[in-house]
Amino acid sequence: MYNERLQNVSVLGAAGKMGSGILLLTAVEMADLQLKPENKNKSFCLNAIDVSPQALTGLYGYLKSQLKKIAEKKLIQLREVYKENRELIENSEIIDQYVDDVLKLVLFSTKVESTYESSIIFEAIVENSDIKVATFKQILANSKKDPWFLTNTSSVPIGELDEKAEMKGKILGFHFYNPPAVQKLVELITTKNTNPELIEFSKIYAKNLRKVLVPSNDFAGFIGNGHFMRDMLFGIKQATQLSKEMSLPEAIYAVNRVSQDFLIRPMGIFQLMDYVGVDVCQKILIVMSSRLNKSELHSDLIDKLISLDIKGGQNSDGSQKPGILKYEKGKPVAIYSIDKKEYVPIESFQKNVDAKLGQLPASHKPWKDIVGNKQKESLLVGYFKELKSMSTIGASLAKEYHLSSKNIGLELVSDKISDNADNVNTVMLTGFFHAYGPINSYLD
Amino acid sequence: MRRKVYMTAGYNTISLGSGRKEFNPKKPRPGIEHYIKEAGQATLKMVGGAKNVDESVIGNFMSSRFVKQAHLGAFAPMIDEGLKHKPSLSVEGACASGGLALTSGIRSVLAETADVVLAIGVEVQNTVKAIYGADILAGAGWFADRKDGHAYFFPGQFSNRAGAYFEKYGREKTRQAFAVWFKNAIENARLCPTAQEYENKVEDLIGLALTEPNPKGFTDHLNVFDCSKVSDGASSIAILSEEGLAKAGIPKSEAVEIVGWALVTDDITKQPEDPTVLSTVGQAAKKALANAKITVNDLATIEMHDCFSVAGLLTVEALGLAKPGEGADYIINGNTARNGKLPFNTTGGLIGWGHPTGGTGVHQAVTIWEQLTGKAGAAQITIPQNRSYGMTLNMGGDDKTVVAIVYKRAE
Numbered sequence: 013m014y015n016e017r018l019q020n021v022s023v024l025g026a027a028g029k030m031g032s033g034i035l036l037l038t039a040v041e042m043a044d045l046q047l048k049p050e051n052k053n054k055s056f057c058l059n060a061i062d063v064s065p066q067a068l069t070g071l072y073g074y075l076k077s078q079l080k081k082i083a084e085k086k087l088i089q090l091r092e093v094y095k096e097n098r099e100l101i102e103n104s105e106i107i108d109q110y111v112d113d114v115l116k117l118v119l120f121s122t123k124v125e126s127t128y129e130s131s132i133i134f135e136a137i138v139e140n141s142d143i144k145v146a147t148f149k150q151i152l153a154n155s156k157k158d159p160w161f162l163t164n165t166s167s168v169p170i171g172e173l174d175e176k177a178e179m180k181g182k183i184l185g186f187h188f189y190n191p192p193a194v195q196k197l198v199e200l201i202t203t204k205n206t207n208p209e210l211i212e213f214s215k216i217y218a219k220n221l222r223k224v225l226v227p228s229n230d231f232a233g234f235i236g237n238g239h240f241m242r243d244m245l246f247g248i249k250q251a252t253q254l255s256k257e258m259s260l261p262e263a264i265y266a267v268n269r270v271s272q273d274f275l276i277r278p279m280g281i282f283q284l285m286d287y288v289g290v291d292v293c294q295k296i297l298i299v300m301s302s303r304l305n306k307s308e309l310h311s312d313l314i315d316k317l318i319s320l321d322i323k324g325g326q327n328s329d330g331s332q333k334p335g336i337l338k339y340e341k342g343k344p345v346a347i348y349s350i351d352k353k354e355y356v357p358i359e360s361f362q363k364n365v366d367a368k369l370g371q372l373p374a375s376h377k378p379w380k381d382i383v384g385n386k387q388k389e390s391l392l393v394g395y396f397k398e399l400k401s402m403s404t405i406g407a408s409l410a411k412e413y414h415l416s417s418k419n420i421g422l423e424l425v426s427d428k429i430s431d432n433a434d435n436v437n438t439v440m441l442t443g444f445f446h447a448y449g450p451i452n453s454y455l456d
Numbered sequence: 457m458r459r460k461v462y463m464t465a466g467y468n469t470i471s472l473g474s475g476r477k478e479f480n481p482k483k484p485r486p487g488i489e490h491y492i493k494e495a496g497q498a499t500l501k502m503v504g505g506a507k508n509v510d511e512s513v514i515g516n517f518m519s520s521r522f523v524k525q526a527h528l529g530a531f532a533p534m535i536d537e538g539l540k541h542k543p544s545l546s547v548e549g550a551c552a553s554g555g556l557a558l559t560s561g562i563r564s565v566l567a568e569t570a571d572v573v574l575a576i577g578v579e580v581q582n583t584v585k586a587i588y589g590a591d592i593l594a595g596a597g598w599f600a601d602r603k604d605g606h607a608y609f610f611p612g613q614f615s616n617r618a619g620a621y622f623e624k625y626g627r628e629k630t631r632q633a634f635a636v637w638f639k640n641a642i643e644n645a646r647l648c649p650t651a652q653e654y655e656n657k658v659e660d661l662i663g664l665a666l667t668e669p670n671p672k673g674f675t676d677h678l679n680v681f682d683c684s685k686v687s688d689g690a691s692s693i694a695i696l697s698e699e700g701l702a703k704a705g706i707p708k709s710e711a712v713e714i715v716g717w718a719l720v721t722d723d724i725t726k727q728p729e730d731p732t733v734l735s736t737v738g739q740a741a742k743k744a745l746a747n748a749k750i751t752v753n754d755l756a757t758i759e760m761h762d763c764f765s766v767a768g769l770l771t772v773e774a775l776g777l778a779k780p781g782e783g784a785d786y787i788i789n790g791n792t793a794r795n796g797k798l799p800f801n802t803t804g805g806l807i808g809w810g811h812p813t814g815g816t817g818v819h820q821a822v823t824i825w826e827q828l829t830g831k832a833g834a835a836q837i838t839i840p841q842n843r844s845y846g847m848t849l850n851m852g853g854d855d856k857t858v859v860a861i862v863y864k865r866a867e
């Protein structure tokens with residue numbers, strides 16, 4: 013079943029941030045199947061479909077360079093795979109051949125009609141329920157196969173898509189994290205209706221891709237964005253309150269620093285918003301607040317930023333575009349001022365604000381020294397104990413933030429979005445690279 | 457020997473590559489000409505300029521692939537215009553290319569076709585990622601074996617040797633000896649400012665070296681700490697007759713005398729008869745020592761070809777310092793350490809100092825010259841009166857071309 017299904021696959025939105033990664037991983041998985049001796053005479057086809065022809069051209073370059081890196085990494089296995097081909101002798105020849113063999117599977121197309129022969133369809137087009145539904149309907153009405161759909165939606169409930177497009181359980185949420193080729197986490201969202209064979213397929217696929225699969229229940233935002241969005245709103249609230257004592261850019265700087273340095277996270281909350289895209293955050297909030305009927309899932313600040321065209325997101329080379337923060341070589345250097353409609357250099361107020369926040373606990377180590385550390389647990393216990401005993405503004409903000417993050421986690425469990433605390437923690441550890449899960453007892 | 461032959465005026469560039477502060481794989485680096493020039497000019501300066509040099513020889517392995525440049529002999533006049541229209545050639549014998557440059561110079565002095573020869577060894581290897589570098593270095597083996605060899609061909613060859621040794625004599629103690637080898641190499645390198653591992657700050661070297669090999673990413677029996685690194689660098693030294701020394705105005709106390717040497721080869725198309733033995737290394741050492749009319753017990757120090765830790769161990773046995781199967785004890789008991797019975801590789805060797813492949817043979821000679829003339833700085837060891845000889849062993853390929861040279865301080 014698995015092999016057959018994978019003989020003809022389509023990725024919709026293949027040139028996008030998520031689609032390109034999904035395409036790459038799927039291409040490699042399909043090529044590895046094809047290169048098995050028993051599959052020599054079977055044909056495999058992967059349709060890379062995107063409405064934007066320019067973007068597809070860029071996709072070719074991305075695939076080629078990434079495939080080369082992948083081949084270099086697994087060369088020892090590849091020499092084994094190509095053992096019988098006596099003409100391929102040097103590593104470089106084997107690498108080139110592999111890149112070629114994978115690329116040969118990929119057909120680039122701008123037409124949704126290309127999906128009609130596919131048994132598996134990954135969907136990673138814009139986060140818009142109506143467009144997704146319309147696309148699914150069109151495919152189901154015309155497909156020559158009985159396709160299964162794996163959607164990458166960040167927020168739209170799967171049940172809603174299933175019902176509106178009349179998919180009879182042939183869809184599930186297979187929610188990769190950005191960038192899919194790197195991030196280990198995939199959230200798996202199924203409903204009562206989901207076809208068990210499709211679930212089985214997804215599990216094998218995830219395993220072959222060496223992903224960590226975490227089940228989430230079918231509530232808008234799921235676990236990952238469920239936590240992130242609420243965490244973000246808390247950060248915005250904290251900054252807004254703080255802006256009574258300082259300018260808003262200063263307050264944003266302060267909270268960004270608290271959520272990164274004081275909480276030992278890979279990046280501050282405002283930088284994370286830029287990384288994901290302020291516009292994407294807005295879209296996710298809209299879907300979540302309407303589906304969950306929670307009007308508090310909304311931010312005036314985000315709406316304001318979007319109206320001023322402050323969006324963040326990444327350039328095609330993976331570098332960060334300016335958003336709430338402006339970056340040089342990946343490091344924040346300025347913060348956007350809504351009043352002045354320009355970026356204010358961090359330098360101009362950094363000393364003052366840092367002095368107000370106060371020192372980091374003496375036992376502080378940056379995230380990168382903690383995350384892979386063998387003594388991580390004891391280091392964190394010691395660190396938070398020290399933080400707890402401090403009463404500087406920075407420490408107080410950090411403690412509030414930390415507790416809010418924990419409560420958000422607990423709520424995801426009590427609201428039955430996550431089956432248990434472990435799943436919440438795994439999502440934040442693997443999908444957001446946190447050094448520790450939000451549901452912890454460090455500050456108890 | 458029909459004529460006295462000396463070496464002096466040695467010089468090493470840094471060994472550039474991962475581990476050195478200056479090294480950034482994403483930034484442009486000096487080209488091969490830079491290394492040839494830096495090393496060559498330093499030696500010329502010490503011998504009173506190019507006017508005193510009769511001939512140049514450059515040892516290099518694979519510049520034709522690493523930097524797409526062949527015909528290195530013609531770089532000599534770039535070092536100094538004074539070398540224009542004088543003889544210059546390049547020689548190749550895989551990782552023994554540097555050693556071949558030395559023997560080429562020695563022969564010319566013996567043949568009385570030169571009184572002063574400038575010998576340089578050079579390699580620039582960081583131009584490609586290690587996985588492609590492995591293709592290039594595989595040229596030191598027989599190409600017909602490449603297809604069925606390991607992705608990292610040479611580490612694979614020596615991993616097979618290590619595997620055979622483990623099987624015959626036991627794994628645990630042998631791995632322990634490899635770890636001690638690594639520790640000695642790094643600690644020696646920390647004493648030599650040009651060494652690639654000069655700034656290595658790792659505390660638990662033994663623990664690091666005992667990292668389990670990972671066959672999925674590298675070889676079955678060796679980890680990366682068992683291997684010499686990827687290096688860019690050059691070394692140079694002058695080879696002279698007695699007249700040459702006089703012409704250069706260098707007192708004998710500043711020079712070493714070559715008292716014996718051997719160049720030994722074996723059939724590249726054949727696999728080793730016994731993978732637990734480096735027979736060509738053994739032969740070369742034996743001949744050179746016999747030539748010098750001394751035994752291994754007369755050596756104060758030795759610079760040998762530890763391209764892999766296992767090569768270090770097998771060389772200990774090939775030299776007869778330990779019986780087959782007992783090399784590990786010899787190393788573990790500290791005999792090869794800088795304060796041991798016979799200090800090996802006092803500036804780190806290939807694992808610690810670095811291994812710019814075609815440059816290594818010359819680098820070894822420079823180190824011995826420094827040690828025997830008291831110029832080794834922080835890395836200086838004491839040379840006992842009654843054991844005042846030094847030896848270099850430079851190996852090309854998997855025990856296929858070996859140059860052994862015996863030195864003593866000139867009188």
Ligand SMILES: NC(=O)c1ccc[n+]([C@@H]2O[C@H](COP(=O)([O-])OP(=O)(O)OC[C@H]3O[C@@H](n4cnc5c(N)ncnc54)[C@H](O)[C@@H]3O)[C@@H](O)[C@H]2O)c1
Nearest residue numbers: 025027028029030062063064136137138139164165166190
């Ligand atoms: N960016 C993230 O961090 C992230 C993480 C997880 C999930 N997601 C979800 O993944 C999906 C894609 O997001 P993205 O960030 O990759 O967006 P993106 O804008 O980078 O990519 C979307 C791609 O789809 C193409 N497209 C749009 N409509 C199409 C159609 N009808 N048919 C074919 N192609 C079409 C676009 O040209 C674009 O290349 C969304 O559902 C999003 O919520 C995003």
